Amino acid sequence: EVQLVQSGAEVKKPGESLKISCKGSGYSFTNYWIGWVRQMPGKGLEWMGIIYPGDSKTRYSPSLQGQVTISADKSITTAYLQWNSLRASDTAMYYCARPYPCGGDCYYFDYWGQGTLVTVSS
Amino acid sequence: DIQMTQSPSSLSASVGDRVTITCRASQSISYYLHWYQQRPGKAPKLLIYAASSLQSGVPSRFSGSGSGTDFTLTISSLQPEDFATYYCQQSYSTPPYTFGQGTKLEIK
Numbered sequence: 001e002v003q004l005v006q007s008g009a010e011v012k013k014p015g016e017s018l019k020i021s022c023k024g025s026g027y028s029f030t031n032y033w034i035g036w037v038r039q040m041p042g043k044g045l046e047w048m049g050i051i052y053p054g055d056s057k058t059r060y061s062p063s064l065q066g067q068v069t070i071s072a073d074k075s076i077t078t079a080y081l082q083w084n085s086l087r088a089s090d091t092a093m094y095y096c097a098r099p100y101p102c103g104g105d106c107y108y109f110d111y112w113g114q115g116t117l118v119t120v121s122s
Numbered sequence: 123d124i125q126m127t128q129s130p131s132s133l134s135a136s137v138g139d140r141v142t143i144t145c146r147a148s149q150s151i152s153y154y155l156h157w158y159q160q161r162p163g164k165a166p167k168l169l170i171y172a173a174s175s176l177q178s179g180v181p182s183r184f185s186g187s188g189s190g191t192d193f194t195l196t197i198s199s200l201q202p203e204d205f206a207t208y209y210c211q212q213s214y215s216t217p218p219y220t221f222g223q224g225t226k227l228e229i230k
Binding site for chain 2 (some may be wrong): 043049091099100106108113
């Protein structure tokens with residue numbers, strides 16, 4: 001059974017760093033992209049970026065490039081989303097999800113993590 | 123980036139109603155359009171992929187259609203568990219694979 005299990009909720013202050021995780025199991029972790037989706041309070045879903053754990057190739061949303069870093073450790077089948085300096089506007093629920101190929105450049109998120117709530121407040 | 127626009131943004135309907143939600147892309151995205159359902163406090167769930175393919179385990183009252191720039195999600199007979207927010211997402215060409223703003227389906 002495919003599972004994506006995320007790390008727990010975090011409460012941080014502005015300017016602090018943070019790394020949240022998403023552990024994949026039940027499938028070949030290095031053969032599928034894994035992505036991150038942001039949902040700010042009361043708002044919709046925002047595609048952030050993806051990583052291919054097999055070679056660590058990444059793709060970011062232009063609006064978020066430079067603000068976050070996506071990485072993966074294939075030895076422990078875990079993907080990460082990292083901030084060096086958090087802002088209050090980073091307060092959101094963050095989901096990891098697996099993009100599954102449906103032909104050509106077609107990908108859909110077939111499995112999702114349970115979400116990690118990040119709260120940034122002074 | 124490709125912009126995705128859903129309509130309506132919210133919708134009130136009754137159990138048993140037939141409901142249609144529309145998603146329009148800012149440019150042609152072929153059939154690379156997917157639909158998700160999100161219930162309050164839960165992660166999104168895939169319903170339809172590649173415009174019209176029903177994800178395994180999803181009830182057959184859900185269906186999708188369209189290609190190019192215009193797509194629809196139809197629920198043939200609303201059930202109580204269908205009241206949720208629905209999102210479309212495109213995955214055409216290079217990322218970002220943007221989502222629509224969502225359609226909140228509420229009980230009338």
